[in-house]
Amino acid sequence: MEGDMAFSRSLETETIKKMIMIYCHDVHGTEKGELCSECSGLLDYAKQRIDKCFYGDQKPVCSKCKVHCYKPEMRNKIKEVMRYSGPRMLFKSPVLSLRYMYRKKFKSNIK
Numbered sequence: 001m002e003g004d005m006a007f008s009r010s011l012e013t014e015t016i017k018k019m020i021m022i023y024c025h026d027v028h029g030t031e032k033g034e035l036c037s038e039c040s041g042l043l044d045y046a047k048q049r050i051d052k053c054f055y056g057d058q059k060p061v062c063s064k065c066k067v068h069c070y071k072p073e074m075r076n077k078i079k080e081v082m083r084y085s086g087p088r089m090l091f092k093s094p095v096l097s098l099r100y101m102y103r104k105k106f107k108s109n110i111k
Helices: 001-026 035-049 072-092 094-107
Strands: none
Touching: 001 035, 001 094, 035 072, 035 094, 072 094
């Protein structure tokens, strides 16, 4: 179970990092692999939220979670990033996207 938790948290962190990088490059015009200060702060905040998840070992993907652990302002920012980057992830990082979708569909413990 501990391995699943580490995998799910690392996958969630890797996924959100990729989404923020896509968004920042396309919308804020940063170089590939770099983040502006706003997006860097958002990534740091997202990592903290993932690490401190209320569900611990049973962590669902954030979009399936019933607990809103993000502050409203940050939740709005991350939603904007996800709406923009989500569809693009299929083309820019298909394996990561498929792993995330599988986990969202079949491994979520929240009904």
